[in-house]
Amino acid sequence: MDEVRQAFAQALALLVERDARLLEIIGLSLEVSLSAVLIAALIGLPLGALLALQRFPGRKVAIVALNVMMGLPPVVVGLVVYLLVSRAGPLGVLGLLFTPAAMIAAQVVLVVPIVASLARQVIESLWEEYRETFRSLAVPPVMALAALLWDARFALVTALLAGFGRAIAEVGAVMIVGGNIDHVTRVMTTAIALEVSKGNLSLALALGLVLIGLSLAINIAAYGAKELGEARRGG
């Protein structure tokens, strides 16, 4: 248990010193995962709304497929994205392999199913609640959708947080398509994997503690925003 004690001390020291390399790695982790969540929101929220409100052939298949994709192993997603962006792959000319852009793309694939599935559930249940009201007031569909999204905004933020949690914590996909290159594509999780493989277990654990702290801070901020919003709406 010496390692655990050492890890806590080291994590604290890293944060107090504001170690430049650590800050760089944290910065890149946030850049990659927040970008992935933003793009996934732009794809996943409309997709979830579509699945919730429209009835079309193949809808049930799409819902089941999205639920299955929530459990996709990141390493498989990484491999598929690698095959696409490798110089030998169909998107090879873009030269995206081993760049943050490729890491964002892989994380988008991981996050979209979570955002879309959760958004569909939230919007569907709200729709059940409001359908009659909208119908009796003859609200046009676009406005109805806007109203639903607005009403569901706090639940949707939770969906985005779930997606962010998946993105910031995964290592398999960013390792393959990013390559864990120092100063270029090294993020928290790949740095942790590297330190484990060097046998620097307490440093690896310290980085893990920093990562957990980071997730905690973001979740507290989101929760605070939600509470504030609800209080204001209630008042």
Place this chain on the structure above:
Amino acid sequence: MIGAAISRRLFLAASSAFVVAGARADAPFITVASTTSTQNSGLFDHILPRFTRESGIAVRVVAVGTGAALRLARNGDADVLIVHHRASEEAFVAAGFGRQRHEVMHNDFLLVGPKDDPAGIAGEANVVQALGAIARTRAPFASRGDDSGTHRREQALWREAGVDPGEASGLWYRELGAGMGATLNLAAALGAYTLTDRGTWLGFGNRRNLVVLSEGDSRLRNTYAAILVDPERHPHVKAVAGQRFIDWLLSPAGRAAIESFEIGGKRLFHAR
């Protein structure tokens, strides 16, 4: 409102990510596919800043097993390959993926294992005999099992010892499919024997009960070679910058950088 503020902030974060990523890509750089043994030891952290200072070329290292590094280079996903398995390197060049193989440095492999040494191989200079003793006593052995240079060397040594460890896979012979450091971590936890390169061993921080038991056999020599990926095969390969890096590794400055890399007063790699 708050939702809008959050999404605005997210958008800023995302757009700044692309700007930063774009700015990074502007500086000239080459991509080197190499082995976990060179990265885990810390060699690249020691020598690359010197090359970058002299040349203005940044070097991006992707550290994977030799087998995976060869595959990356074959696909054109790297400009330079630095690995340590002669037969595969020669096959790579013969197949027209690389121009020429340059030996840049060497060190050696070590047979390490638990201090209590159940197979009784401590001090055995003949590594093939040592492996034979491990097989006879069915003492646990951790194999990389990842098609890396170290794994291929280990398999060649087993063949020489007349042992087919695959038959004991899952029993005393554990195939991990992991990098050198992860394999050492597991060997330390299990009290297993394993074959490691000296660089990773000296840089490794979690040895616990592991000690060096057999070293010095000429069959344990570990030579690293650099190969420029053939720009005729992959036109986007940065041939000039890549060749400059290889030339630097072979130059007095590069050799001095390699030779000056020490851990605990011990030199890890010897330049050619």
